[in-house]
Amino acid sequence: MPKLWNETIEEHRRAVRDTVLETTAELVAEQGLRGVTMSRIAERSGIGRATLYKYFPDVESIMAAWHERQIAGHLDELADLRGRSDTPGARLAAVLERYAFIQQQRHGHGAELSALLHRGGHAAHAEQHLRHFVRGLLAEGVQAGEVRDDVTPDELTGYCLHALAGAGELPSKAAVRRLVAVTLTGLRPQG
Amino acid sequence: MPKLWNETIEEHRRAVRDTVLETTAELVAEQGLRGVTMSRIAERSGIGRATLYKYFPDVESIMAAWHERQIAGHLDELADLRGRSDTPGARLAAVLERYAFIQQQRHGHGAELSALLHRGGHAAHAEQHLRHFVRGLLAEGVQAGEVRDDVTPDELTGYCLHALAGAGELPSKAAVRRLVAVTLTGLRPQG
Numbered sequence: 140m141p142k143l144w145n146e147t148i149e150e151h152r153r154a155v156r157d158t159v160l161e162t163t164a165e166l167v168a169e170q171g172l173r174g175v176t177m178s179r180i181a182e183r184s185g186i187g188r189a190t191l192y193k194y195f196p197d198v199e200s201i202m203a204a205w206h207e208r209q210i211a212g213h214l215d216e217l218a219d220l221r222g223r224s225d226t227p228g229a230r231l232a233a234v235l236e237r238y239a240f241i242q243q244q245r246h247g248h249g250a251e252l253s254a255l256l257h258r259g260g261h262a263a264h265a266e267q268h269l270r271h272f273v274r275g276l277l278a279e280g281v282q283a284g285e286v287r288d289d290v291t292p293d294e295l296t297g298y299c300l301h302a303l304a305g306a307g308e309l310p311s312k313a314a315v316r317r318l319v320a321v322t323l324t325g326l327r328p329q330g
Numbered sequence: 331m332p333k334l335w336n337e338t339i340e341e342h343r344r345a346v347r348d349t350v351l352e353t354t355a356e357l358v359a360e361q362g363l364r365g366v367t368m369s370r371i372a373e374r375s376g377i378g379r380a381t382l383y384k385y386f387p388d389v390e391s392i393m394a395a396w397h398e399r400q401i402a403g404h405l406d407e408l409a410d411l412r413g414r415s416d417t418p419g420a421r422l423a424a425v426l427e428r429y430a431f432i433q434q435q436r437h438g439h440g441a442e443l444s445a446l447l448h449r450g451g452h453a454a455h456a457e458q459h460l461r462h463f464v465r466g467l468l469a470e471g472v473q474a475g476e477v478r479d480d481v482t483p484d485e486l487t488g489y490c491l492h493a494l495a496g497a498g499e500l501p502s503k504a505a506v507r508r509l510v511a512v513t514l515t516g517l518r519p520q521g
Contacts, residue, residue, distance in 0.1 A: 301493050322489070
């Protein structure tokens with residue numbers, strides 16, 4: 140069955156958009172934020188400048204869209220991990236480890252880019268989503284007696300996310316795993 | 331014995347400088363960074379504008395000097411606490427709790443002011459000093475068998491400082507104390 144015309148257009152639009160996001164992220168990684176212009180993005184993406192402006196008004200909005208897609212991807216990945224472990228404790232450990240690795244990769248961005256990316260409302264929304272997700276895992280852990288119950292899951296969420304943000308300055312995967320182990324020790328039930 | 335002329339001048343300069351720093355910090359707390367000008371600082375401090383400019387070229391440099399003094403005060407306070415506890419474990423707990431309370435107070439600054447204050451090299455220097463100090467306490471704790479030895483004191487320092495940065499979003503002293511307790515649990519020797 141041939142595709143409907145609307146679907147084809149929609150697919151084409153999504154493909155252009157994806158290409159622009161990937162290309163811009165590549166250029167920013169290579170040259171830093173200041174070195175990237177709409178003209179260079181158009182050139183590298185192989186689309187016309189006029190077409191590019193139909194999709195995005197400026198470099199900042201492209202980076203915001205890219206960041207939004209990255210975050211959504213990370214959240215999906217964490218949700219997926221959740222489904223793959225048996226016990227609440229194993230789930231929590233798998234999700235927090237993955238989160239820590241994401242923090243480690245993210246650090247490559249640099250301070251200027253991080254500040255830009257976090258200006259948009261989407262980042263705040265994603266953080267809320269993440270907190271809610273981790274809080275749920277911690278509450279399950281408390282129910283199962285695998286996480287301490289003398290501190291609320293909400294406060295434990297803040298502890299976990301802040302402690303694991305430290306992964307950003309760690310040089311190796313082994314060091315990130317040690318950080319996750321130390322952080323998990325802090326969550327253990329207190330006798 | 332009468333004071334030497336140079337000492338008197340030096341004291342006078344320090345007093346003017348201190349007044350300017352205090353006044354500026356007050357004004358920024360009241361009105362936000364954008365609302366504060368050199369003229370208002372001169373007026374509120376009770377010194378002439380021309381005199382003010384002999385001490386500082388702009389509001390940013392006053393805030394940087396104020397921040398530098400704040401940080402030095404905090405580091406002195408932490409060093410002082412260190413001398414007042416008997417065991418390495420008690421020392422570590424006292425210092426980390428104080429550090430967490432400082433993080434909680436600092437949070438009032440707001441993101442814009444924090445970004446400005448951390449632009450100066452003095453903040454990076456103070457952070458190194460702090461890390462060195464906490465690492466020393468942790469190494470003592472390891473020696474005394476009160477802190478885990480399966481992770482280096484350096485990595486544990488990163489864990490502590492990131493975890494306790496979470497105090498910035500906590501609403502009460504009790505919540506900060508719980509965060510410190512959870513963080514200290516993470517440091518315990520592993521059997």
